[in-house]
Amino acid sequence: MAHELYTRTNQKLYFAGLALEAWKRAETGQAMNAQALIQAERESALFHLYGAVLGLCHEIAGFYRLPEARAPRVDMLLNQVVLNAAPSPELAELVELAQQPETWLGRLLAAYAALFQPPQAPKKAKVDPTVPLIESVDLEAEEPSLGRDELEEWRKQLKGLALRFRETLTEC
Numbered sequence: 777m778a779h780e781l782y783t784r785t786n787q788k789l790y791f792a793g794l795a796l797e798a799w800k801r802a803e804t805g806q807a808m809n810a811q812a813l814i815q816a817e818r819e820s821a822l823f824h825l826y827g828a829v830l831g832l833c834h835e836i837a838g839f840y841r842l843p844e845a846r847a848p849r850v851d852m853l854l855n856q857v858v859l860n861a862a863p864s865p866e867l868a869e870l871v872e873l874a875q876q877p878e879t880w881l882g883r884l885l886a887a888y889a890a891l892f893q894p895p896q897a898p899k900k901a902k903v904d905p906t907v908p909l910i911e912s913v914d915l916e917a918e919e920p921s922l923g924r925d926e927l928e929e930w931r932k933q934l935k936g937l938a939l940r941f942r943e944t945l946t947e948c
Contacts, residue, residue: 781831785938786831791824792821792828792927795820799813822927825934829885832941833867836864850874887922
């Protein structure tokens with residue numbers, strides 16, 4: 777593999793695509809461990825999408841020769857301090873997307889950060905003492921709010937952004 781910065785971004789986008797395809801197969805399959813396979817592919821896709829964002833940040837930082845060009849985490853590059861020190865339109869767009877939680881990049885970064893949080897039981901309201909202590913329980917696992925289509929959309933957005941940025945980052 778060439779040692780150009782863009783190769784890592786491309787590789788991570790490709791790996792995310794493979795994880796999304798495996799997720800789709802797991803959804804249609806009848807395996808006993810289908811839920812585990814789906815969860816594994818969801819986490820794999822998130823991991824690789826985060827890596828692709830980091831790779832794109834490295835491309836931009838490398839082009840502009842930023843001191844943070846080898847930062848190991850996205851948040852070390854996508855912040856106002858780095859942007860103020862070395863303003864660039866690409867970095868500014870990424871910082872703006874990352875800081876808004878309703879954007880695809882804001883949601884991707886939040887979903888990736890959530891992977892490292894310990895599981896929490898859902899919070900319940902205080903129980904009325906007159907209610908019986910034995911309650912029925914639904915054994916079906918609650919479906920996570922993050923679907924395959926949404927991750928595929930994030931992948932498309934990121935790929936489009938990378939291609940658009942690369943057009944402007946080429947030296948003539």
